[in-house]
Structure formats: C-alpha cells, structure tokens
Amino acid sequence: MTVVVEHCAIATVDAAGTEHEDGHIVIEDGRIAALGPGSTDTDGERIDGRGCLATPGLVNCHHHLYQWATRGTFQQATLFEWLTGLYPVWVHLDGEIERAAARAGLAALLLSGCSTSMDHHYVFPREAGDLLAIEIEAARDLHVRFHATRGSMDLGRSDGGLPPDEITEDRDAILQASADAIDRFHDPAPDAMLRIALAPCSPFSSTRDLMRETAEYARERGVRLHTHMAETKDEEAFCLEQFGVRPVEYLEQLGWLGDDVWLAHCIHLDEREVRRFGETATGVAHCPSSNARLGAGIAPVAALTAAGAPVGLGVDGAASNEAGELGGELRQALLVARLRGGPQALTAREALALGTIHGARCLGREAEIGSLEPGKLADIALWDLADTDHAGIADPVAALVLGPRPRPKHLLVGGRAVVEDGHLTTGDEETIARELATASARLQEVAV
Numbered sequence: 001m002t003v004v005v006e007h008c009a010i011a012t013v014d015a016a017g018t019e020h021e022d023g024h025i026v027i028e029d030g031r032i033a034a035l036g037p038g039s040t041d042t043d044g045e046r047i048d049g050r051g052c053l054a055t056p057g058l059v060n061c062h063h064h065l066y067q068w069a070t071r072g073t074f075q076q077a078t079l080f081e082w083l084t085g086l087y088p089v090w091v092h093l094d095g096e097i098e099r100a101a102a103r104a105g106l107a108a109l110l111l112s113g114c115s116t117s118m119d120h121h122y123v124f125p126r127e128a129g130d131l132l133a134i135e136i137e138a139a140r141d142l143h144v145r146f147h148a149t150r151g152s153m154d155l156g157r158s159d160g161g162l163p164p165d166e167i168t169e170d171r172d173a174i175l176q177a178s179a180d181a182i183d184r185f186h187d188p189a190p191d192a193m194l195r196i197a198l199a200p201c202s203p204f205s206s207t208r209d210l211m212r213e214t215a216e217y218a219r220e221r222g223v224r225l226h227t228h229m230a231e232t233k234d235e236e237a238f239c240l241e242q243f244g245v246r247p248v249e250y251l252e253q254l255g256w257l258g259d260d261v262w263l264a265h266c267i268h269l270d271e272r273e274v275r276r277f278g279e280t281a282t283g284v285a286h287c288p289s290s291n292a293r294l295g296a297g298i299a300p301v302a303a304l305t306a307a308g309a310p311v312g313l314g315v316d317g318a319a320s321n322e323a324g325e326l327g328g329e330l331r332q333a334l335l336v337a338r339l340r341g342g343p344q345a346l347t348a349r350e351a352l353a354l355g356t357i358h359g360a361r362c363l364g365r366e367a368e369i370g371s372l373e374p375g376k377l378a379d380i381a382l383w384d385l386a387d388t389d390h391a392g393i394a395d396p397v398a399a400l401v402l403g404p405r406p407r408p409k410h411l412l413v414g415g416r417a418v419v420e421d422g423h424l425t426t427g428d429e430e431t432i433a434r435e436l437a438t439a440s441a442r443l444q445e446v447a448v
C-alpha cells in the first residue's frame, strides 16, 4: 500500500539537516520509500500537507504513565518530599487505574506528535495484577511504538532507602519478572512496535546488588538499561553519605555507563562527568518541565551534546509535570537551555533534534526512526502551521519550536494515521478522559 504526503515543508533531521520548503514523502508498507522537493507522480492515497511542516514523529525518552492518575498534588514539594507524599498513594494502584492512566498518557503523547514512547514502570503493589501487560495492551490499542521498561525498587525505608517497604520487591522476584517481561514481550525486529528494557528506579530506592545484577542480565539478554540519575542535590548527598561517591561515579562502578544505557535527568553533573557521558555514549533523557516543576535544576544539555552524548527529551511522570505532551517540551528545552547558557545555547533545530534523532539514539532505534530518510519507518508528524498560533512565522521550524502548543494535524506511526485532523483515530478521547477522571478520583479516595 502506497501513501503520498505532499505540498508540505519538510524538516528531515537527517545528518546534513536537509529541509524542503515544499516537498513530498512516499510511504510504502510502513516505510519511507522516497522523499524530496516538489511533488511526485507516484500513485497512491494522498495526504494534503498544505500549510504543514513534516518532521519525524517525536520520541519520548522518560515517563511514568501510571502517574496520570495522581496529577496536581504536592504542588510545592521537592523531589524527596513529593515522592514521600505520593508513595503511600501509589501503594493502591491497581489494574483498572493503570489502564486508564496509561491510555490517557499515551493519548496525550500521540496528540502532541509523539510516535514512540518509553515507560518506566517501577511500582508493583502486591495483588495489583499484571500492570506491565496492562500498559503494553494500552500502547498496542492506541498504536504507539512502545519501549516498556520493567522497573524495580528493592531498597525500602527499613534498609535506609526512601520508599516504604510495602512497595519494594524482593531482588530474586524482580530478576524473575525481568526475565518474564523479555520472554513475553521483547521484539528485537527492526520494525518492532514493542521492546523491553530494564530499569531499577534510582540510587535511593534500588540496592547496589540489584543495579549490578540487572546490568549483567540486560547485557546477557541484549536489552537496554534505564534509571534516574543526578536529579537533585538531595540524591547527591544520599550517594555521598551511603556510597562515599557522587551519583555518576556510583553508576560507573556498577557498569552503568555505556551506549546501551540512557538515564533520566542528569542535572547535577560536573565537567568530568559530562565528558564521561560523551566518551561512553551514555544517553540522557532531559525532562525540562518536570525539572522546573520540582525546582530540581537545569541539565547541561549543550555541554552533553557537545561531548557527544545523545540527549533525548522526556515528559517524565505526569505527577511532576501535569502536562504530558512531548511537543511542548521542544520549546521548554530551548528556553531552559538559554536560561542556563544564553541565547546561543540551543537553536530551534537543535531542540527538534533532541526530540527526534537524539531520542531515537537513547532508545537504540536511530537506524529505524528519528529522521525522515528513505528506508526508515514512516513515523511522521504533520504540524499545522497555518493556524492563528503559528501563521506569519516564515521559518517553519521556528514556528513549531518557538510557537505555542504544537499539536499535529496528522501523525503516522509505521505509515498508519493515529491522529487525523487533530483527533485520535485509535481511541475515543472523551471516553479516555472520563475513565481517567474516575480512576484518579477512586485512587485519591482509597489512599486517604
């Protein structure tokens, strides 16, 4: 089946930064077959891109979908205060709440131009059911390219960790569940819609043994590794006190720097640590809105990319960023980079690269997604720039990144339209919102 997108501006985000003022994209069997300036005679179903900019679908590198059910709470808290307040609520998570939250979070991502998302799920209350399978089903239904991570916590309060013991798990059980997740769900194929990675939660909620054994096991099975890193000064103080080293050195001791690893936040890094990220090609999931919401600080994005590290964007869990739309993080990343490093620190095109090809590198998918090039998967966002929000800005990439609230007119995942004329085709937005409201209210009620 052939689909032709035409009459649109195109920002390919390829290595040469190729752009077309007016161009076309030919899609065959879910992949980009051809792309170039002007129109084409190729037969096929037509998508009229007039007034639009085509970019690669955005890639979300950090999220906790279940948190859609606990938004708007602990509004003035630091990370540790916020976590300590929310852990007792999350203990009551169940399958129905997980399903509603995952569907809402994934719908918000699609409606903001995101075609590939990861999720870091690390809360597995006993009796809650198969929460990982439930979110995976939500991603399948809505047709999001999905990297689910089997997260974990085994360092409870009684052993000096931050979370209450009742939402931690036993290390053997975690490793068994990690093996099961890979066996059941991981698809190594180049056009995979679903992959698994392993993700102990953080230095203050996962033991040293869990971190080391997870890394060994992930490498044995050929899956990627993810965790939170250097998010706050409190975390740094915790690592210095517990392990006698800074967070990054702690990770390095455990074999956790490498091109099969991507880490959320990475705000409090010194120059040597930034260099190590570059030398080891360790990825960073930069979450500017969440970092601002918790007052955690601003990651050294320009220094990290200059050092050679891939820096993707993440919305982070929606309990620390009530907006979970990835499109808006392009602008947010640009603004906070400039607050840190001045107006030259990040360009609109560099911000778009973070949200696309850098994100693809973080997930190990740069050969398949993250740029618009013949042979790559047809994950394509078509942004309407003719509306009142964006009209009149001559540079389409500036309109997308600097302009307000980008929402795609169309979004294709593997050539299939999941957003059409600004609406989801794979789920009913009203039902999703209603089920989320019900689930959130029930969770707040049972948690009192």
Ligand SMILES: [Zn+2]
Pocket: 062, 063, 064, 228, 264, 316, 317
């Ligand atoms: Zn997070």
